[in-house]
Amino acid sequence: MKLLRNPEREVFYFRTRLLVASTVVxxxxxxxxxxxxxxxxxxxxxxxxxxxxNRIALVPVTANRGLIKDRNGAxxxxxxxxxxxxIAMDQVRNVETTIDELSRVIPVEPRDRRRFYKLIEDYKxxxxxxxxxxxxxxEVARFAAQxxxxxxxxxxxxxFRQYPLGETAAHVLGYIGRVSTSDEQRIDQFSNPNDxxxxxxxxxxxxxxxxxxxxxxxxxxxxxxxxxxGHPVRTLSRSASxxxxxxxxxxxxxxxxxxxxxxxxxxxxxxxxxxDTGDVLAFVSKPTFDPNLFVxxxxxxxxxxxxxxxxxxxxxxxxxxxxxxxxxYKPFLALAALELGKRRPDSVTYxxxxxxxxxxxxxxxxxxxxxxxNVDLHRSIVVSSDVYYYVLANDLGxxxxxxxxxxxxxxxxxxxxxxxxxxxxxxxxEWKERRFHQKWYGGETISIGIGQGYNSFxxxxxxxxxxxxxxxxxxxxxxxxxxxxxxRNGDLRLTxxxxxxxxxxxxxxxxxxxxxxxxxxxxxxxxxxxAGAPYHAAGKTGTAQVVGIxxxxxxxxxxxxxxxxxxALFIAFAPADPDAKPRIALALLVENAGWGAMAAAPIARQVxxxxxxxxxxxxxxxxxxxxxxxxxxxxxxxxxxx
Numbered sequence: 293m294k295l296l297r298n299p300e301r302e303v304f305y306f307r308t309r310l311l312v313a314s315t316v317v318x319x320x321x322x323x324x325x326x327x328x329x330x331x332x333x334x335x336x337x338x339x340x341x342x343x344x345x346n347r348i349a350l351v352p353v354t355a356n357r358g359l360i361k362d363r364n365g366a367x368x369x370x371x372x373x374x375x376x377x378x379i380a381m382d383q384v385r386n387v388e389t390t391i392d393e394l395s396r397v398i399p400v401e402p403r404d405r406r407r408f409y410k411l412i413e414d415y416k417x418x419x420x421x422x423x424x425x426x427x428x429x430x431e432v433a434r435f436a437a438q439x440x441x442x443x444x445x446x447x448x449x450x451x452f453r454q455y456p457l458g459e460t461a462a463h464v465l466g467y468i469g470r471v472s473t474s475d476e477q478r479i480d481q482f483s484n485p486n487d488x489x490x491x492x493x494x495x496x497x498x499x500x501x502x503x504x505x506x507x508x509x510x511x512x513x514x515x516x517x518x519x520x521x522g523h524p525v526r527t528l529s530r531s532a533s534x535x536x537x538x539x540x541x542x543x544x545x546x547x548x549x550x551x552x553x554x555x556x557x558x559x560x561x562x563x564x565x566x567x568d569t570g571d572v573l574a575f576v577s578k579p580t581f582d583p584n585l586f587v588x589x590x591x592x593x594x595x596x597x598x599x600x601x602x603x604x605x606x607x608x609x610x611x612x613x614x615x616x617x618x619x620x621y622k623p624f625l626a627l628a629a630l631e632l633g634k635r636r637p638d639s640v641t642y643x644x645x646x647x648x649x650x651x652x653x654x655x656x657x658x659x660x661x662x663x664x665x666n667v668d669l670h671r672s673i674v675v676s677s678d679v680y681y682y683v684l685a686n687d688l689g690x691x692x693x694x695x696x697x698x699x700x701x702x703x704x705x706x707x708x709x710x711x712x713x714x715x716x717x718x719x720x721x722e723w724k725e726r727r728f729h730q731k732w733y734g735g736e737t738i739s740i741g742i743g744q745g746y747n748s749f750x751x752x753x754x755x756x757x758x759x760x761x762x763x764x765x766x767x768x769x770x771x772x773x774x775x776x777x778x779x780r781n782g783d784l785r786l787t788x789x790x791x792x793x794x795x796x797x798x799x800x801x802x803x804x805x806x807x808x809x810x811x812x813x814x815x816x817x818x819x820x821x822x823a824g825a826p827y828h829a830a831g832k833t834g835t836a837q838v839v840g841i842x843x844x845x846x847x848x849x850x851x852x853x854x855x856x857x858x859x860a861l862f863i864a865f866a867p868a869d870p871d872a873k874p875r876i877a878l879a880l881l882v883e884n885a886g887w888g889a890m891a892a893a894p895i896a897r898q899v900x901x902x903x904x905x906x907x908x909x910x911x912x913x914x915x916x917x918x919x920x921x922x923x924x925x926x927x928x929x930x931x932x933x934x
Contacts, residue, residue: 354490355509357453358536360465360499362545363571363774369465369500371451375427377435378420381412383444390442391423397438398431400424407591411470425588426452453493453587459580461548463608464541464710464772466498467583487511496586499539499773502709506776509536538777540784542571550902550909551576554895555882559603560859561610562880563755563770564899567865570759570768570788572708573876573903577613579605611708614716614748615881618834618888619676620863621743623805624757625684626669628696630801634687635669637804643667643679650735654682657742657835673808673832674816678742685741690732693740694720699767699795700757702749708770709787716753719746744837754863755879762830762865762874764802765795806830810868813893818862821893828872829900831864833888836881857884860891866900876903 360369377398384390391408394400400423408423427435432447439445453468471479471494479488487510488494494508495501512533551562555578564574579601585594598606607613629635645663647654656663656678664677672680685693698704703718717723719740721732739745756770769792775784809830813822817833836859865877878896885891901907 353512353530353533354451354492355487355511355533356451356535357468357509358507358779359538360507361538361540361777362543362548363541363573364544364546365540366545368457368461368541368545369453369455372454373449373451374425375432375447376422376450377424377427378422378446378448379408380420380444380446390445394423394435394442394445398424398427398435403591403593406593407589410592411589420446420448422588425450455583457545457549458582458584460552461543461545461575462498462580462583463577463610464498464543464548464575465583466500466502467496467586468493468500469496469586470494470589484510493587497712498583498710499541502711503539503773503776507536507539510534535779538779539773540775540777541772542566542569542573542774543575543772544573544903547574547899547902548576550898551895552578552580554898554909558885558891559609559883560881560885561613561751562878562895562899563610563752564876564878564903565755565759565770567759567763567766567768567874567877570770571774572770572772574878574899575610575772577607577609577611579603581605608710608712609881609883610751611710612712612714612750613881614714614750615859615861616745616747616836617743617749617754618836618859618861619678619742620754620832620834620861620879620888621741621747622676622681623673623761623809623832623863624697624700624702625681625688625693625741626673626808627761627797627801627805628688628693629669629684630804631797632688632692632696635684637669640666640668641672641677641680641683643677645679647679647682647738649682649686649738652735654678654738670804670808670811673805674811676817676833681741682738683741685737685739686734688737688741690737690740691720691722693737694718694723697757699793700760701753701767702757704753706752706756706770707792708752709773713752714750716750717746717748743834751879751881754861755877758863758865758879759877760795761802761805762868762877764799765797767792767794806868809864813864817889818864818893821889821897825897825900827867827900827904828869829864829866829896830868830874831862831893831896833893834861834863835859835886835888836861858886859883860885860888862888862892862896864893864896864900866904876900 357371359367359371361367377394379387379390381387391400391405404424408421411421424431427447435442435447439447455462455465455467470492471488475494479485479494482488482505487508489511491508491511495504500507510533513531547564551564551574555562555576558578560578562574562576563572565572581598585598626635630637643656643659643663643665645656645659645661659675659677663679664671664675667675667677667680669680671677697718703716705713705715719736724730724732724746736745740747752770759770760767769788771788773787775786777784809832810828812818812833813825813829813831818831822829822831860882861880863877863879865874868874876899878899880892880895882891882895898909901909
């Protein structure tokens with residue numbers, strides 16, 4: 293049967309399909325138009341900025357770190373530029389093989405490999421890790437010629453920190469190192485953390501850390517046009533970085549070197565201060581270390597040598613070492629006795645060579661047989677009578693001693709501009725109750741009078757107290773940075789422009805203590821070290837016990853382990869002539885060296901001769917013959933030999 297066509301229905305279907313197709317096409321073009329309008333009109337500015345960001349990279353320009361100078365302008369920390377060879381960890385398949393191949397082109401020492409892997413371990417987020425630093429021109433040329441062989445290995449020009457005097461003043465200067473995770477948290481607390489974009493190094497200890505924000509400078513930026521692959525094409529604009537501010541230290545670097553040389557291989561510390569300003573003239577901790585080791589990242593072998601040495605060269609003994617200070621405490625205790633009315637200058641105490649308290653015998657450390665006899669206050673300082681101060685401490689009581697000594701800075705943070713200072717211990721009955729939940733016993737006060745017992749002070753506190761005494765009770769905050777210098781115009785801003793406070797003291801009593809301390813170096817325990825000095829120096833020797841000895845056992849340093857022998861101490865200021873204004877005050881300690889007059893006072897003489905006379909030491913000054921001390925018997929560690 294033949295089918296009949298229906299033209300009208302076919303036309304209807306055709307028109308329907310055409311309408312649907314046209315609607316879809318027109319709708320699609322409308323959507324494209326709307327999308328085009330959204331992208332090119334409404335979001336034009338946003339996408340244009342994104343496109344520019346893909347085309348233009350902002351590259352931080354690290355600022356030159358500020359210089360560090362001594363008080364006379366000698367540069368002791370500076371910068372220099374050099375090339376480093378760095379490996380991009382995400383672009384190198386086999387790091388060990390790459391390093392082996394590199395070593396055939398330029399030298400790669402075992403310490404370079406150790407440092408490289410330590411950096412990877414310590415700083416896991418580094419994009420590139422240096423395998424060699426400070427390349428010579430010949431090494432740069434040799435690598436550049438074969439660069440095509442080492443994809444992922446790049447030469448980069450970097451600024452390096454240098455400490456040209458090596459170990460000298462290392463504990464003051466500190467050092468810089470790579471920014472760690474903890475450093476990033478520290479940077480977040482800075483006033484302008486954006487200045488650290490692109491920064492890889494930061495001050496770790498010393499003034500490099502304490503004055504980090506001043507030294508760092510302001511980071512600049514370059515707008516660089518880059519390809520799709522990230523390679524630079526041209527520089528479009530540049531915002532220059534601003535160098536960090538320079539630091540002018542109060543340190544006299546020649547004096548610092550003299551003291552470090554005078555200590556030799558011995559352990560100890562010395563701090564010299566200008567009483568009138570609080571300027572720290574010398575800040576010595578021995579042994580010391582070379583801060584240049586840390587600039588590139590210290591290798592594990594060198595780190596182990598420093599960190600595990602029994603001499604602890606990384607310990608800042610001047611700032612963080614706490615010690616009993618022995619007989620150097622006596623002038624302050626004598627001043628307390630005068631100020632509190634417990635003694636008059638002519639008050640006499642009989643010294644038979646021992647003092648009995650509650651059934652215990654506290655003996656003289658170093659005295660003739662039978663003691664010193666009748667001793668007045670002046671002579672008690674000159675000959676350093678322990679018995680006089682046993683009795684005086686008992687009469688004063690621990691709390692009165694605490695309250696008088698506290699304003700001098702004993703047992704307190706001095707506020708010096710170095711991080712990590714310890715407070716030490718200035719004991720009191722309240723302190724013992726808080727620390728040990730025990731009451732204070734009278735017998736514990738006896739040893740306090742000779743700087744032993746619970747007394748534990750930093751050498752910085754002792755030097756600060758001595759400077760305050762020399763300054764007539766005017767307290768100046770000790771500081772190692774004298775001024776901050778603007779590198780553009782040389783303007784200086786003092787860090788400590790005025791006094792911190794005053795201790796009300798009788799000028800008459802101060803003069804009495806000064807006269808007695810001068811006599812120490814004329815007729816007393818310091819006379820050998822200061823024989824022939826053309827100036828008067830006020831001083832006090834001290835010897836502090838490290839470990840106790842049994843009752844009635846004689847102290848013999850030759851039978852005691854070297855690290856258990858007594859510490860030698862000395863405090864002094866000069867000139868101390870009548871009506872003279874002291875220009876320098878110091879405190880020093882030589883660990884396990886025995887008698888203060890023999891081991892410590894001669895170093896102080898060298899310091900004064902240089903600072904007051906400009907005289908460099910030609911030979912060690914004369915010393916007294918060593919005399920074996922009489923044993924001290926005290927359960928409270930009361931022994932103190934001068």
